[in-house]
Each structure stands twice: as C-alpha cells, then as structure tokens.
Amino acid sequence: MNHKQKQKRGWAEAIRKDWILYLMILPGMLYFLIFKYGPMFGLITAFQDYNPMVGVLKSSFVGLKHFRRLWSDPKFLQIFANTLRLAVYNIILYFPLPILLALLLNELKNEKLKGIIQSVVYLPHFVSWVVVAGICFTLFSSQSGALTGVLSGIFGRDVSVLSEPNSFAPLITFQVIWKETGWGTIIFLAALAGVDVQLYEAARIDGANRRQQMWHITLPALKGVIITLLILRMGSFLNNGFEQIFLMLNSMNREVGEVFDTYVYQMAIKNGRVSYGTAVGLFKSAVCLILVLITDKIAKKAGEEGVF
Template sequence: MSAAPAPAPVVPDARAQISPAPRGRRWKRSSLWRHRTLYLMALPGIAYFLVFKYAPMGGLVIAFQDYMPFLGVGGSPWVGFEHFVRFFTEDTFLLLLRNTVTISLLLLVFAFPVPIILALLLNEVRTRAFKRSVQTVIYLPHFMSWVIVVSIFYVLLSTDGGAVNNIIVEAGGRPVPFLTDPDWLRPMYVFQEVWKGAGWGTIVYLAAITAVDTQLYEAAELDGAGRLRQSWHITLPAIRPTIIVMFILAIGDFLELGFEHMFLVMNSLNREVGDIFDTYVYTAGIQNGQLSYAAAVGFFKGLVGLVLVVMANRLAKRFGEEGVY
C-alpha cells in the first residue's frame, strides 16, 4: 500500500511580508520631492500666471451684468447676453474685425518667418564673435518699451525734420506722411513688430538648433549636400516641433495685437485702419466708462483665442506633431 503524498509546503506571500513604507519615506520618493528644485524655479512663473492671468478672469462675470462700481459685482443687475448682442450688431464690429484680422494675417505672413530665417542664417556663421555681436544687436530692441520704439520711428519718419523725409527731399522728392497716411500705418506697424520681436524669436530657434545631431550634417556633407540643402533637409525638420509650438501660440494671440503699440501709432487721421479690439476696449471701458461692455469685448477675444489654440493643437497632432498640450 503506497504512502500518501506529502502536502506541498506553504510559501508565504512576499507582498504580505512587506510592510507599507512610512508616509515620510513615500513623500521623499515622490516625483514632486525628487524634482523639488525645478518646481522651486518654476514657482515665480506659476505665481505670476495665477495672480495676473487666472485670478483676473473672475472679473469676466461683469460682462453679463450692468456693472456699477458703487454696487459691486454682487449688487449689479444681471443682463445676460445684452452686451454681446449690442457688440455683434453694431457697425463698429465689422470695422474692428477687419482691421484686427488684416494686421494679424500680416504679422503671421511677414513677422512670424523672420526669426526662423535669422536663426538659419546665424547658424551658418562660423566666426563666433561676429555671431554674438549680431545676436546682441537684433536682441536689444526686445528690451525697449513701445514708447521708445515708436518715438524712434517718429523722429525718423516725421515730415517735420525727419531723417527719412530729409533724404527724400534731398533726392528731389516730396515728404511722405508716414505717420498720418492710413496706407502706411499697417506696414509701419508690422515693421516695428519685426524690429522689436525678431531677436527674441531668433534666440528660441537657435536654442532648438543646438539640439540637432551634428553627425547628420557630417553625413550630409559626405554625400555632397551643400549648406542650403543641409538647412532645408536637416535643420528645418529638426526644429519643426518648435516652429509648430510657436505658431500655435501666435494663433492664440490672433485677435490680441496689444493695446500699447497701436495706441501709440494711431491718430485721428489713420484711425479708420488702426482701430482694433484692444483700442476699442480702452475707448469703451476707460474713456466712456462702459465697463461691462468692454468686458464683453474682451471675453469675445479670449474665447476666440481659446478656440483657435484648441483647433491648431488638434490639427498639429493630426499631422503627427506634439502640440502644446
């Protein structure tokens, strides 16, 4: 008679023997603690956006009220979409939309590619001193306020002793009213935007170019590719994600041209082509005291920017790019 088989030994569960880590130890293992230095560096930027960007969004509620400062937000009567209906039905809306869209398209067509072109050109410079000097010169206007920039162009383009008009008169021509002629407002505006902002964009793209693998250039050079072909087939595809991100951010500001710049270059003679949503918000809200109406106009601009960013980001992801989120 055979003996019964011995029962299999019971192996204790290793997971049951592992006691949970103390809470303090788990905290130190967390991603937040391990990258605490990076989070501390980002803290001022996060605080800036919370205080100056997100917190003021609560004031958009007055766009649906007949806001009166002495009554406050809680005591002002609600009017629903009355201010939006008024804004969309006025003749001013089409004028503002045409001017804003026209200038925004000009900036996308002419101002957006300039930093990319400058970055590609500077990448081909082999003399380090000359390269740094050019970078400094084109980056300096970024630190100037719009008051300084517009004042410089006023001195250069004024019909009363302006340097450019003096040259035109000396050449036998007649003075050109650059500052008052409506036909010159948009070209002057775009040129000033390029002159002031191209340096910042150039540094962004140059930083992206430094991440390109140099072995790709060496292999292309062995295959007989010149500098132009290397830039077209290697550099541009390598920095395409950066270009896409910058383009999406530019799309988000499509209706946000900025009040200060246009307010400084606009006057009573060129207002018809220079009046945009930003200047209209100032006129309606600050000068005329229509705070709720101005808030409705600003709400419309922000909503359009949000929709454009979402659409552009989805389109970028559909074509295989990462996008901004």
Template sequence: MNQIKGNLALDMSAAKPKKLYFWGQIRRNKWLYGMLAPGVLYFLLFKYAPMWGLLMAFKDYQPYLGFFGSKWVGMKHFERLFHDPAFWMLLRNTLVLAGYNIIFFFPAPILLSLMINEVRREKFKRAVQTVIYVPHFVSWVVVVGIAYTFFTIDGGLVNEAFMAMGGNKINFLASTDWFRTMITLEVIWKETGWGTIIFLAALAGVDPQLYEAAKMDGAGRLRQLWHVTLPTIRSTIIILFILRLGTFLDTGFEQIFLMLNPINREVGEVFDTYVYTAGITQGQFSFSTAVGLFKSVVGFVLVIGSNWFAKKIGEEGVY
C-alpha cells in the same frame, strides 16, 4: 457586503502608498518646487484669479452697486457688440494687422536664426545675438518716438532723403496706406531678435552627424538647410505657430494707440484700443469685458483647431 468592504480596504491601502510617495517626492525635491512656486503664484494671481471678473460681461456693472449687486443682463453686451456698426471695422483692422504679423513677422525670427546658425565665428555670432536682442528691451514709447523722428514730414530723415534725391515728401504718419506697414515694420525691428532665442536653442540640438551624412551624399549648404535643419526644428515652429494663433487678435495696445491719429483711425482702430476707449475713458466696464472675452474665445478656438490640425498631419502639437 464583505467583498465590497474588502475592495474598499484594498483601494484605501493602495491610495495610502501613493499619497506617501507624493509627499516624499515633494520633500525630496523641495528646492525645485520652491523655485517653481513664484511662477505658479504669478499665474494664479494674475492669470486665473482675474478670470472671475469675466462674469462682468454678463452683468450691467455699476461701481456703486458692486460686483454682486449689479444686475444680470445675459448676452446683452455681446448683442450690442455684434450689432455695433464699428464692429466690422474693428474686426477688419484687427484681422489685417494680425495677418500681417503672421505672414511677415512670424517667419522673420526663423530666417534670422537660420542665418545666424550659418555663422562659423563664435565671437561674431555672439556679438550679433547681443545686438539684435537690444530692441526688445526698448519701450514702445521710444520705438514710436524713433519712428516719428525718421518719418515725420517736418524734417524727418526719410523724407529729407527723398527730397535730396529729387522726390516728394510722403506723410507716412498720417497716411492710411502706410499705417499697417509701419506697424508691422516696428514689430519686426523690435521683436525679431528676441524671437530667435527659442529657434537658436532648437538649432543647437541638431545632431552634427546629420550634416556630415548630408555632406557625404553631396548636399551643399542650401540642401543641408532644407533637408536637415528645417525638418529638425519643424515641431518647434509648429508649436510656436499654434501658440501665436492663441493671441491672434492681440495686435498690441500701446504701439497702436501711440501711432493712432484722427486721419489713420479708420484703418488703425482695433479691439485693444476700442476696449481702452470704451472701458477706461467712457466707463463701460461690462461692455469692454465682453469685447475682451470675445477675443479670448476666438483665440481659444484657434488654438484648439490648429492643435487638432497639427496632430492630423502627424505633429505633436501643444498637448
């Protein structure tokens, strides 16, 4: 018994210096922690606190009964989702658009960063960077408005050019064949420049001596790019790819909603627009929450799986 008391006393005495050390670090770096506080508060309020509302997916939520007064229904809304005839259409459209973004959009910032990195004139490089960042700050309403101006069949610049060259007009905005292509091109135009920030930062950290050694071995610009540049930013690419998979089913609501019309809805309706229709316009709060939770679970599984695979092939991964 005395030995147990002695061990407890030792553990408490060891914990006390650790506690003092912890608060000493807080006081010593109070300004740094103060700068960190708004970001932590943002995530607590807008990311973690709303997760309590996920319970709504397992309830038959009625506004007049309140959150706690609504009846538990278990997996009812998920069963309805998976048996809904529209589910497979939504899944197909979402997966196709997400696949387009992975195949065509994700490599675009990498390629653009590599091209900018090869520019030797600093003033020109900075001017290019400034110009390509601008579309990111343009709202989707403006982007879609520009797309309508260019591609409309009534006086659109692209169709007028086709007519001037002896071709026929193409109804891009009401075509099921062109909808996904236009969505992807809009994303590339708007977000590629902004996506280069992280890759350019990674490229700035490449040791110049590696390039000098490659030149001494007779490597040209392309070989330097393949054997020096890409391997040094490979870990950054993999981490961003893993994070991208976490939002794989988030194809974006605003852009697609603005581009949808009764003709292209068959290929354009995705989970994000479906959640808006069911939850906001029809008041099916519990069902739309179940759809959102399904998307989150798929993203979580993809992140875990891709991170595991990255570690298997010798990369660091996200965690």
C-alpha cells in the same frame, strides 16, 4: 490604503524629496495665479451691468446683452477687419523672419562674430514701445522727419507716413519686425543646438552642400518647434499690442488703426463702460482659443504632435 491615499502619499514624498525644485517654481505659479487666473473672476462683468458702487457680486445680471450690442455695433466689422489685417501681416511677414535669421546665424562658424550679431539683434527687444514710437515720430514727422524728405523725393509728392491710413499697417508691422525678430531667434537657436553634428558630417560625406544640409537636416529639426510656436501664436492672434497701437494712433489713421485692444480701453476706461469693454475682450479671447484648437487639430491631422 486606497488609491487616492496612495496618490496623496506619493505627492507628499515627492515634495519632501525635491522641495527645493518645488520652491523654485513657486514664484512662477504665484505670478500666473495672481496676474493670469485671478483676473478671470472679473470676466463675470461681461454678463452684468457692472456698478462699481455695489461690486461684482451684487451687480445685475444681463446675460448676452453686451455681446449683442457688440455684434450690432456699426464699428464692430471695421475694428475686426483692422485687427485681422494686422494679425495676418504679423503671421505672414514677421513669423518666418526669426526662423530665417536663426538659420543664417546657425551657418556662421565664427563664434565671436555670431555672438556680436546676436547681441545686436537682441537689443531692440529691450527698447520700450514709447521709445520706438518716438523714433518713428523723429524719422517720419511731416514737418522735420529725417526720412520724410527722402520719401517725398522718391514718390514725387508730399508723403506723411504717420497720417496716411494706407501706411499704418505696414508701419506697425515694420516696428514689430525691427523690435522682435532678433529676440524670436532664441528658441530656434536653442533647438538647433540640439541637432546631432554627426548628421551634418554624414551629409557632407554623401556630397550634400550647405543648402542641402539646411533643407534636409536643419529645417526638419525645427519643424516641431515651428508648428508648436505657430499653434501658440494663434492664442494671441488678435492681440496686436495696446501700447504700440495706442501710441501710433491719431485722428488721421484712427479709422484703419482702431483695434480690439484700443477699443477696450476706449470703452472700459475712458467711457466707463466696464461690462461692455469686458465683453469685447472676452469675445477676442474666445476667437483666439478657437483658432488654437483648430490649428492644433490640423497639426495633428498632418502627423505632428500638436500641443493638447
């Protein structure tokens, strides 16, 4: 029996022995195959002049035509800058907040109070972006917004948050912070649950206060998780979220609010330029992949394990 036959036999025995476990992962595998890997077949349209009447396989091949059109489009630099601005805001302002909140929750000794706070901060995650946009319209409407009058009084002039271009990026970032910060603490709290309590006891015996324990024990315990999540975050660095941005766009802020996600919808769905829209989406994904590989390499050079 050669090595390949032994390997196949080993796989068969493992599946027969733990078939229930393999059955449990089957729904997850089907989800990724159908909704993640299956649509990749459509990426070929980025290199075609796709004609829905003849299908993908019979549409004419045009190479990099749509990519060259994208890079020469006058709107390309503007859309790229808008997307990059929101992505940087999310990394700088949003990414550290779940870590900070998890550290604060970890310091709570009253388990009942901790559970109540966790439930409250988790709730916004389950609110749809449609509802979030509705809340913003209610609060900041130029006609009857609950906070519009307050802001106008503070700045001494009429303030229209929803239509002022300079307010778009901070508003979008604030929505993400309000909706996702609490939910983002889950993985950090899970990591903190695995920290050996004897380390804290030994630190207290040595005279370390709460701040020193957090700095020398808690944060090092989270370092690996933080770096891993940061690397994975680079994979969606340019994904600003179509639904959220689309709901907040209007004729006054479109110039600073149009991002790759909404541009793909505009080109592929509304204008029927499927091949061009696919090329835009593929370009964005390629940039994110490069960022993941670069971040992973930097992490490894810094002595961390990385992802790959």
